Amino acid sequence: MDSLNSFKGYGKVDPVEEQAFRKKTRKRLIILAVSLVLLLVLIIGVVAGTLAHNKKSGGGIKPSTSGPSSAQSLKAMCSVTQNPDSCFSSISAMEEANSTSDPKKLFHLSLQLVMGSLEKLSGLPETWMKSTSDPELQSAFRVCQVVFQDATDAANDTISLFSDDSESEDPLSGTGISDLKTWLSTSLTNLETCLDALGEVNATATTLDEVKSAMTDSTQFASNSLAIVSKFLSFLDKFHIPSHRKLLSEVDSVGFPSWVKAADRKLLQAPAANPKPDLVVAADGSGDVKTITEALGKVPKKSKTRFVIFVKAGTYNEKVTVEKQMWNVFMYGDGKDKTIVTAAVNFIDGTRTLLTATFTVLGKGFVAKNMCFQNSAGASKHQAVALRSTSDQSVFYNCSFDAYQDTLYSHTNRQFYSNCDITGTVDFIFGNAAAIYQNCNIMPRQPLPNQFVTITAQGKIDVNQNTGIMIQNCNIYPKDKVTVKVYLGRPWKAYSTTIFALSTINGPLEPQGWIEWTFGVTPPPTIFYAEYQNRGPAAAVTKRVTWPGYKSSLTPSQLAEFSVPKFLNGQPWITAAQVTYT
Numbered sequence: 416m417d418s419l420n421s422f423k424g425y426g427k428v429d430p431v432e433e434q435a436f437r438k439k440t441r442k443r444l445i446i447l448a449v450s451l452v453l454l455l456v457l458i459i460g461v462v463a464g465t466l467a468h469n470k471k472s473g474g475g476i477k478p479s480t481s482g483p484s485s486a487q488s489l490k491a492m493c494s495v496t497q498n499p500d501s502c503f504s505s506i507s508a509m510e511e512a513n514s515t516s517d518p519k520k521l522f523h524l525s526l527q528l529v530m531g532s533l534e535k536l537s538g539l540p541e542t543w544m545k546s547t548s549d550p551e552l553q554s555a556f557r558v559c560q561v562v563f564q565d566a567t568d569a570a571n572d573t574i575s576l577f578s579d580d581s582e583s584e585d586p587l588s589g590t591g592i593s594d595l596k597t598w599l600s601t602s603l604t605n606l607e608t609c610l611d612a613l614g615e616v617n618a619t620a621t622t623l624d625e626v627k628s629a630m631t632d633s634t635q636f637a638s639n640s641l642a643i644v645s646k647f648l649s650f651l652d653k654f655h656i657p658s659h660r661k662l663l664s665e666v667d668s669v670g671f672p673s674w675v676k677a678a679d680r681k682l683l684q685a686p687a688a689n690p691k692p693d694l695v696v697a698a699d700g701s702g703d704v705k706t707i708t709e710a711l712g713k714v715p716k717k718s719k720t721r722f723v724i725f726v727k728a729g730t731y732n733e734k735v736t737v738e739k740q741m742w743n744v745f746m747y748g749d750g751k752d753k754t755i756v757t758a759a760v761n762f763i764d765g766t767r768t769l770l771t772a773t774f775t776v777l778g779k780g781f782v783a784k785n786m787c788f789q790n791s792a793g794a795s796k797h798q799a800v801a802l803r804s805t806s807d808q809s810v811f812y813n814c815s816f817d818a819y820q821d822t823l824y825s826h827t828n829r830q831f832y833s834n835c836d837i838t839g840t841v842d843f844i845f846g847n848a849a850a851i852y853q854n855c856n857i858m859p860r861q862p863l864p865n866q867f868v869t870i871t872a873q874g875k876i877d878v879n880q881n882t883g884i885m886i887q888n889c890n891i892y893p894k895d896k897v898t899v900k901v902y903l904g905r906p907w908k909a910y911s912t913t914i915f916a917l918s919t920i921n922g923p924l925e926p927q928g929w930i931e932w933t934f935g936v937t938p939p940p941t942i943f944y945a946e947y948q949n950r951g952p953a954a955a956v957t958k959r960v961t962w963p964g965y966k967s968s969l970t971p972s973q974l975a976e977f978s979v980p981k982f983l984n985g986q987p988w989i990t991a992a993q994v995t996y997t
Contacts (some may be wrong), residue, residue: 587836
């Protein structure tokens with residue numbers, strides 16, 4: 416990080432690897448285009464056969480008795496993946512695959528492959544840690560251990576949708592498909608995070624190859640299942656082939672889907688006020704407990720109702736984790752400048768980026784309001800995360816995130832930020848969640864000498880992941896005097912996706928707007944970077960980058976893909992958090 420040319424984050428791509436990726440991408444696009452044509456022909460044949468059968472039988476919609484064979488159905492499904500050969504061979508090797516052509520059942524088999532491969536992978540980091548005496552490499556393998564387990568848990572969530580006791584009427588309903596896309600995307604991101612950690616410690620090529628080889632099945636299987644649910648099953652739905660129903664289309668008279676329970680509707684319609692706390696945290700001893708960690712220890716496991724924690728004004732010097740089994744925690748303070756959670760764990764002192772966070776949220780359905788999350792390590796300590804969230808359907812309202820490099824790590828799953836203050840220097844909003852930031856103040860600050868400021872670094876790694884950073888109706892302006900170059904962001908991974916829309920951009924900002932991850936190497940055309948009707952003295956797009964993957968404007972329909980209802984499938988759970996959205 417000593418100069419512009421040597422400026423490095425993590426996961427930096429070698430220019431030779433970049434060129435190889437481009438060639439591979441072009442080949443994949445050609446194969447995919449041909450496969451989609453073949454898929455269309457096959458599905459039209461299925462639909463035509465079904466309609467012909469129905470016409471002959473003189474009835475309504477009935478399943479055809481002369482549908483495709485198991486092999487034909489499986490080939491059609493696998494044709495939409497990036498690894499069609501491994502998809503077909505791995506699923507067809509399963510005994511159950513030979514007795515069904517039902518897309519839903521074949522997809523379920525693909526999920527079982529994902530789960531099985533991840534369970535095997537999860538045991539390897541412990542062996543890797545024992546095989547080296549290098550403490551830095553051991554710390555990277557420890558990250559691998561954490562994220563492999565997280566990937567397994569996400570895969571288990573997909574499998575659970577198909578269980579007999581699942582609350583979902585149909586795992587391939589509108590909400591079910593969104594959940595499947597999210598959790599499979601999460602598994603893939605967690606696998607990539609292991610490689611990021613190894614990159615941070617400059618692991619040898621031999622070590623990287625060994626880990627990548629061990630991850631091959633898990634990565635390909637998860638990518639295959641994600642492609643199937645994103646393309647094939649969604650495509651079948653357009654033809655109304657009976658593999659699933661659109662439950663989201665069933666809306667009652669008060670605007671909620673009919674499957675939302677009565678108790679949940681009351682919560683959705685509640686006024687925007689702080690709920691009565693179950694526990695009060697006060698550093699001065701005037702509450703139920705003195706620390707946030709102690710309060711979290713009293714949260715019921717996997718609660719389906721809100722558990723509310725009020726954190727009184729004060730500075731809480733503690734590293735906090737909302738564990739996976741802590742569901743639906745609502746935590747609020749006295750204000751984003753009054754209730755402050757702070758620590759100083761950082762990269763320079765030997766901790767990998769993933770584990771530096773002052774506040775880590777793992778349990779789903781987390782809501783935070785009127786609080787400050789801070790990493791006080793300072794710019795000289797490089798990566799030092801204030802908050803990391805992997806909490807699915809998490810909401811942060813009127814909160815502050817204060818640090819320098821890598822302030823806010825929106826790691827995985829679906830997240831929503833409203834009326835928040837976010838401060839930092841290098842890649843200070845980053846990760847691979849499906850994350851929307853609305854009405855926030857985004858404030859660059861002065862970095863180390865010879866560094867420049869990048870607001871975002873998005874990490875999408877697979878074309879079918881439903882992830883990205885959407886910054887909407889925000890104010891971007893410096894927190895203090897910034898004398899270095901400032902950029903809206905840089906593409907961290909091959910499919911990085913970032914949009915700045917309807918926001919006010921005040922200087923300083925370089926006219927080109929964005930910068931490459933690897934200095935001087937144009938990002939691949941697979942990225943999606945865009946701006947839409949921003950305003951302010953630095954919002955002009957006439958001198959922006961000319962990357963193939965950058966769009967200086969979007970159509971309203973393109974923008975709508977990144978709205979709260981569509982991108983986050985988010986109306987019910989965001990409203991339940993008593994937070995308004997646009």
